[in-house]
Amino acid sequence: MTTGTVSETGSPQRNRRPNRVLSFLRNTWRGLTSMRTALILLFLLALATMPGALLPQHSLNEGKTQTYISEHGWWGRLLDATGFLNVYSSVWFAAIYLLLMISLVGCLLPRSVEHARQLREQPVLVPRNFDRLPHKASATVTASPDEVLASARPLLRGWRIAERSEDSGVRTISAEKGFLREVGNLMFHFALLGLIISVALGSMFSYKGQVAVIADGSQFCNSGPLAYDAFTPGPRVDGTNLAPFCVKVNDFTARYLANRQPTQYESNVEYQSGKDLQTGQWRPYHLEVNDPLRVAGDRVYLLDHGYAPTVTVTYPNGEKRTQTQVFRPTEVSTYFSEGAVKFTETPGITDPVEQRKKQLAVTGLFAPTAAMQGKLLAGSTNPELRDPVFAADVYQGDLGVDSGKGQSIYEIDHQMIAQDRLHRVDRVNLKPGQQTKLADGTAVRFDGVKKFASLEIAHDPTQVWVLVFAIALLLGLFGSLVIKRRRVWLRAKPAADGSTLITVGALARTDQAGYGEEFTKLSRALLTATRGKDD
Amino acid sequence: MAINATLSQFSDYAFATAIAIYVFAFVLYLADVAFNRQRARARERELVTAGGGEDRGGTELPGSGIVDSTVDVDVPAPKGDDRPLSARFGRMGVALTVLGLLVQAASIVLRGLAVERWPLGNMYEYIAFITAVGIGAFLVLAKRFPIHRIGAWVLLPVIVLMWLGATVLYANAAPVMPALQSYWLVIHVTIISASTGLLLVPGVASLMYLLRSINESNPRKLARFVQRLPAKDALDRVAYRTTIFAFPLYTVGVICGAIWAERAWGSFWSWDPKETVALVAWVVYAIYLHARSTAGWRGNPAAAINSIGFVVTVFNLFFINLVTTGMHSYAGVS
Secondary structure, eight states, rough: OOHHHHHHHHHHHHHHHHHHHHHHHHHHHHHSSSHHHHHHHHHHHHHHHHHHHHSSOTOOOOHHHHHHHHHHHHHHHHHHHHHOOOOOOGGGHHHOOOOOHHHHHHHHHHHHHHHHHHHHSOOOOOOOOTTTEEEEEEEEEEEEEEHHHHHGGGGGTTEEEEEEOOOGEEEEEEEOHHHHHHHHHHHHHHHHHHHHHHHHHHHOOOOEEEEEEEEETTEEESSSSSGGSEEOOTTTTOOSSSEEEEEOOOEEEEEETSSSSSSEEEOOOOEETTTTHHHTTTTEEEEEEOOEEETEEEEEEEEEEEEEEEEEEEOTOEEEEEEEOOEEEEEEETTTEEEEEEOOTTOOOHHHHHHHTSSSEEEEEEEEEEETTTTTTEEEEOOOOOOSSEEEEEEEEEEEGGEEEEOOOSOOOOOOOHHHSSSEEEEEEEOOOOHHHHSSSEEEEEEEEEEEEEEEEEEOOTHHHHHHHHHHHHHHHHHHOOOEEEEEEEEEEEEETSSSEEEEEESSSOOOHHHHHHHHHHHHHHHHHHHHHHH | OOOOOOOHHHHHHHHHHHHHHHHHHHHHHHHHHHHHHHHHHHHHHHHHHHTTGGGGGGGTTTTTBBBOOOOOOOOOOOOOGGGHHHHHHHHHHHHHHHHHHHHHHHHHHHHHHHHTTTSSHHHHHHHHHHHHHHHHHHHHHHHHSSSSSHHHHHHHHHHHHHHHTTTTOOSSSSSGGGGGOOOHIIIHHHHHHHHHHHHHHHHHHHHHHHHHHHHHTTTTTHHHTTTOOOOHHHHHHHHHHHHHHHHHHHHHHHHHHHHHHHHHHHSSSOHHHHHHHHHHHHHHHHHHHHHTTSSTTTTHHHHHHHHHHHHHHHHHHHHHHTSSSSSTTTSOOO
């Protein structure tokens, strides 16, 4: 007590402060890397992951998320502001997994060092007393301790063993096995770290996009974001360095059951990349759902399909313009679709002001198999082209495409109608080949319909690494759960009458399950080995 | 792809028969427990007159008047006609469960033959497979561990699940949509459903473990319910050993799912609700495995965590398919 006080007053104040800081840091580190903290962090991770499954997420379905926010008022806005509608990029989610990774590293490094040390060390000394061991057995034999050890040795092949001598001629063996358990355990956790880092890097450098390509030999080239209908780049992708390749969609076939359930989508495509882009060489590929085209480090998927009506406009001066335009399916099971075919340049008119009075748009609904209610196209009864009808509204005037404002390809700008600059001049149901005449002599003809294929193009440079780490993780997991770390000790003690008392004891270090049977077998072998020799 | 309506019909009959057999087995397990209680009471009177339960090392719980049943589970059962009625009920329950499983397996095989594809394409078929695996796992475990008395509580969720499968979630025999036509369906869905089925037993065992703990801390609580349950130690071992078998399998299933997703959907992980909850369940079981080897977390906390894992798994099976819409929502429910 006295010495304590002396040393306390004796040590200058300024030396003690770093100690306090150090001990604070040390305690924080210990706390962070303790199993208790790791378990709590894992719990938090599980808990924090859940909202992503229960609430709509910006990253998954933007439309649904916006609807959710507007329907739930302040609650929706609060959830949005606090990251609950974008869980996996939120600060708190990142905080949890970063802390977890630190905790993991802090736990793994010392354990790796410790395990490396243990691998070089001799198996531990034989305990003085076997009474407290969970597994033990003994026998008396006539052989000498050295003979006992000699016959035990081959039985312990595959174990790390150390033989030692104790007082008064006692000989012992310490044997240990199952070091791969810890190796597997460490491998599992390191692989998990590697996997998380690969996923994080991948999300930085990946991109994906969707594009609808009309299945009549039309092409898509991966030249930049503008080639896509929708493009989602990772934070480190600016769209200037996309992998160069082109895909040409030659046809598309969908097969259905009687109940309209699709059974197969397939498309014959051709592609070119690398040198082929210069030489003009095309290579064929049969694209199917579940069987993407892998080209130039990217993957091309067949996602879906739809219909693209072809409309020909014959102007009063006899000139013709034909366009095929992708329509957007509004009903997935029947491919009832909507869209707009826009003719912005009227031939024979050069004055831009006059031009903007004569632009044409054929909008409306398309049904591959029409369901009519009187004169009204009510819907589609089948996804296949059995009785196609285009319920067309023809608009004439200023489409507003020159206003500089971006416009949906599926819709016309309704503000133009409200401003009386665009007028509906006809409403008619057209079957393929039918046409309608406008008041000014222009003829609008519905030529027919083509199919389009919805393609998704995806790029992820680290996904191979994710797979490698996932496999390593699995191997580690198997190792750590199947292999058991266990120790066996044998002591051969000579008695006065020349016989030897053998005692065998064992301990499974990690989990006792299933070790009893192995020990029973091994101890019986060890105890009877010498006796067998004597007979 | 033609659907064989006759085979499909027979498959449905077999499914319904299996449910009926399981219900009978359930009743027999309950009879085992109920009749045993009477027997235990009778023996208790004997023991009291003989001066206590020391002869078998049984401990009489203070104030409860119940002989600790962990002991009499290990008493060798008398053979043949000497065997008490309750034990015969129990054995009949096990036999009927085996029969039910055979009939259910036949139902699954017939379904597969009827649709000429792997019979794991919608919720009804998943449930048929998951429950079959759960029952199979229970039967195998009951041979190695003294746990056949949780049979009723394994059968109860199975019967409820199968009943829901046959009524609410039933889907007519049909081919699957294009996204599901892949050999990865066989690999991924089979492994995932099998591991889910396997996890049923540890889930039930852990719940029983917790009930026993409640009874231990206050012997008045749940006394009648708990007294015929297996010992805590056996429940814990069954839960752990089944989980360390099912967890790697589940991991393989998730990884196969990711590989398939890369082929079918364009990305190996898209935070689809089903994927997300699968990850949550994976994390919960990882917590369980850590907790079970950490001092201070063994026993009740570990059992609670395993039960949570089971709840999350069932939640993933139902809620995600029925309520939310994601890329896994093709399971034949609309």
